[in-house]
Structure formats: C-alpha cells, structure tokens
C-alpha cells in the first residue's frame with residue numbers, strides 16, 4: 027500500500043515502542059467506514075501497538091453558516107456509520123462541543139499513543155489540528171484521504187490554473203490509485219462504555235435548536251450506502267453523455283455526487299476507480315469518464331491546493347493582482363440594478379434565470395453547476411458601488427451573521443460575501459474549498475485569464491442571459507424552478 031505520502035506529521039513527537047493506552051482517529055471531513063485511509067492508517071497503528079482503537083467525531087456549530095437541515099442530514103449519515111463501525115467492533119464516539127477544547131479534554135483523559143486527523147485545507151480545521159498537535163504529548167498526524175493524490179504531494183505552492191496542476195497530478199496518479207484494504211474486526215475491547223448517538227439525543231436536539239433553519243426538505247438520502255448507490259446509478263445511467271450534456275442546466279446530466287463527496291460519505295478515489303473501470307470495459311464511455319475525472323480529480327484538487335496555500339480564499343484579497351486592479355478600476359461604474367438582500371435570498375430579481383437558480387438552491391439544496399457560475403457573476407453585476415445599510419434581511423436570513431460586514435462593503439468584496447453566505451447556508455455541498463474557489467473564479471477571475479473589458483467586471487469573464495438563451499433551452503429550466 028502506497029500510503030506514506032498521504033500522512034503528514036503535525037508535531038515532532040514519535041510513536042512509542044509500546045503503549046498501554048489507545049489510538050484515536052478524529053474524523054471530520056471523511057465520514058465513511060470504507061475507502062478511508064485516515065481510518066485505515068490509524069487502525070493499523072493501533073494494531074501494531076496492540077492497543078484499542080476508536081473513532082471520535084466532534085459536533086459543533088461554531089462560526090460556520092450551515093443550516094440546521096445540513097446538520098440533520100450529516101447526522102443521519104453518522105448514525106449509519108456508527109452501526110457500520112460497530113460491526114467491526116470499532117467504537118464511534120460522538121462529542122458535542124468546541125473542537126479544540128473538547129478534543130484536548132478527551133486527549134487528556136484517554137492519553138492516546140497517537141491521534142490521526144483527516145485533511146481539510148480550510149482555516150478552522152487547520153488551526154484546530156495544529157492547536158491539538160502543539161498541546162498533547164503524543165504524535166499527531168493528518169491523512170489526506172479526501173483527494174486522490176494528497177494535496178501536499180501534488181505541489182508545494184499555490185498553482186496558477188488547472189493546466190499547471192494537471193501534469194503534476196498525472197505524474198503521481200499511478201502511485202495513489204490503489205484499492206484500499208478492507209476493514210477487519212477489532213479484537214481488543216475498548217475500555218469503558220461509549221455512548222451511542224441515540225443516547226445523546228437531548229444534547230444533540232439542544233444544539234440543533236440553536237442553529238438557524240433553511241426549511242429545506244432534502245431529497246438526497248444521506249450516508250455511505252446512499253453515496254455508493256448514487257455512484258452506481260451515475261455510472262449505469264448518467265456517465266454516458268456526461269461530457270456533452272453536463273453544462274446544460276435544462277438537462278441536469280450531472281453526477282449529483284457532491285453532497286456525498288463533500289461530507290466524505292463517498293471517497294474520490296472510489297469514484298475514480300469505479301468510473302475508470304467502467305470506461306475500460308466500455309470504450310464508448312472514455313470521453314465521458316475523462317470529462318468526469320477532470321472535475322472529480324483535477325478541479326477539486328485545484329480547489330484544495332488554493333485553500334491550502336492561500337488563507338484569503340474567502341475574500342477579494344485572495345484574487346490575483348490583475349483581477350483586483352481591474353475590479354477596482356470599475357468599482358464606481360453605474361449599476362443597472364441593485365437588489366436588496368431580501369430580494370436576492372427570495373429570488374425575486376428581474377432575471378428569471380437567476381431566480382430559477384436561486385429557487386433550485388433554496389428549495390433543493392443544490393444548484394446546477396453551470397448556473398452556479400452565472401448566479402455568482404450576476405451578484406457581482408448587482409453589487410452596490412458604495413456601502414449600503416440594507417436592513418431587509420429577515421430574522422432567519424443567511425445574512426444575519428454577516429450583516430454588519432455587508433453594510434461596510436461594496437462591489438466585488440460584497441458580492442463574494444453574499445455568494446458565500448447563500449451558498450454555505452443553502453447548498454448541501456457548501457462550506458467546501460470547491461465553493462470558495464468557484465465563487466472567486468466567478469467574481470474575481472481566480473484560475474482564469476483576463477477577458478475583454480466590460481463595465482463593472484473589467485476584464486473578469488462575463489456571462490449574460492442571452493448566452494444562456496443561445497446555448498440551452500433556458501425557458502424549460504426557468505419553468506421547472508420558478509413554477
């Protein structure tokens with residue numbers, strides 16, 4: 027197993043030769059029992075030391091702008107995961123509280139021989155993991171089991187664009203395309219009782235009640251099994267034609283795998299192996315498989331690369347100099363429309379295609395990938411040229427946590443904040459590096475090149491309604507979601 031490059035030590039402590047305690051894996055971004063190298067590696071270490079092994083998960087709302095329904099969806103998956111791990115005699119410990127404090131507390135109590143984390147390039151998890159590593163007296167490791175080729179192996183710097191990261195990934199791909207081992211049943215018994223999720227309902231309900239609701243009734247089933255089913259369904263019914271039809275919002279010919287990939291209920295490596303396998307058996311699927319793998323492997327790796335190397339992934343400061351300059355030189359351009367936060371959240375602008383995209387997002391928890399670009403670019407087009415104190419957002423609005431920041435910003439900075447707030451609160455795959463990068467790509471030219479000059483956009487790539495009309499049956503998309 028070529029797993030060594032997947033593991034990154036977070037402190038300089040070394041594994042003891044022997045231990046009488048345990049090894050733990052703090053699961054976060056990769057919520058699955060199978061195809062999970064962080065779990066496999068932590069479990070292997072426990073077996074080598076002959077100590078018991080457990081999986082810990084810390085539930086907390088904190089500063090994230092995710093809606094209650096997304097936590098409920100995730101918890102459904104965690105309940106299934108608890109059962110799956112139970113079959114392997116591996117305890118699953120759900121903890122409720124601020125991750126740094128809660129995990130330091132449990133580390134103090136358990137005195138593990140080693141702690142393993144899964145990898146997330148976003149600021150919160152990176153800081154939390156470093157804090158734990160600096161304040162415990164055992165080795166702490168992070169394992170990239172989210173990307174096919176680990177982020178730190180692909181490149182040691184922020185990559186310029188897909189064309190610069192692609193060859194670096196290709197070069198290492200063979201080393202990392204290996205079938206993950208199966209979990210084996212744990213023989214050692216965990217000392218002490220571990221509370222089941224079902225026994226913690228009161229505490230969980232109290233936490234959920236404190237999180238704002240977005241009133242979504244999500245149609246995607248949650249969990250690792252549902253993720254694997256969705257992958258099978260895509261390979262059998264959706265892969266053929268993906269390359270030609272994926273961009274057409276009226277056809278909805280996408281994999282719909284992002285909820286499972288985002289929560290790690292499905293591994294990118296599993297999706298890669300199974301899609302590649304299908305294409306090797308049926309050569310007519312080759313170009314569809316290549317197009318899918320480009321998104322699954324290259325585009326998402328580019329997102330993780332960017333967030334790993336650039337702390338400003340959620341603001342205009344993360345954009346390239348040329349993009350900031352061109353946006354600044356058009357900051358005072360006249361706006362044809364200005365919408366209130368309420369109009370944006372409710373999807374009641376004069377642009378029917380934008381409203382349809384917004385309704386798809388708020389009602390179904392996911393927007394078509396092509397419309398996401400159009401949607402974010404329009405928010406820039408409608409951004410105020412000067413700060414406005416807009417008090418229209420309702421009490422339950424996704425804008426409440428950032429209302430003061432919004433009333434002090436304008437232009438592209440405002441548009442980025444608005445797009446992130448809407449995306450994270452309403453999209454089941456939100457709060458993801460792919461989201462921050464998609465928003466900066468649309469509004470601030472990240473990973474893109476300069477185009478012809480336009481009002482407001484400067485040389486940031488522009489999209490308009492006529493383009494949608496020319497390329498697709500946009501009326502059918504509008505009728506479907508505005509109906």
Ligand SMILES: Cc1cc2nc3c(=O)[nH]c(=O)nc-3n(C[C@H](O)[C@H](O)[C@H](O)COP(=O)(O)OP(=O)(O)OC[C@H]3O[C@@H](n4cnc5c(N)ncnc54)[C@H](O)[C@@H]3O)c2cc1C
Nearest residue numbers: 280281282283284321322325326395398455456460461464
């Ligand atoms: C403004 C904007 C916001 C976005 N927000 C998110 C988000 O919150 N979460 C999210 O996962 N993606 C986001 N994306 C990227 C992309 O639109 C989604 O990954 C895709 O629509 C998910 O649907 P799917 O799984 O059916 O896609 P498919 O086309 O079937 O793609 C399969 C997988 O490849 C990856 N992928 C596809 N497109 C991209 C891309 N452009 N960049 C990086 N990875 C990609 C995703 O993991 C996706 O699940 C955003 C893009 C834009 C322009």
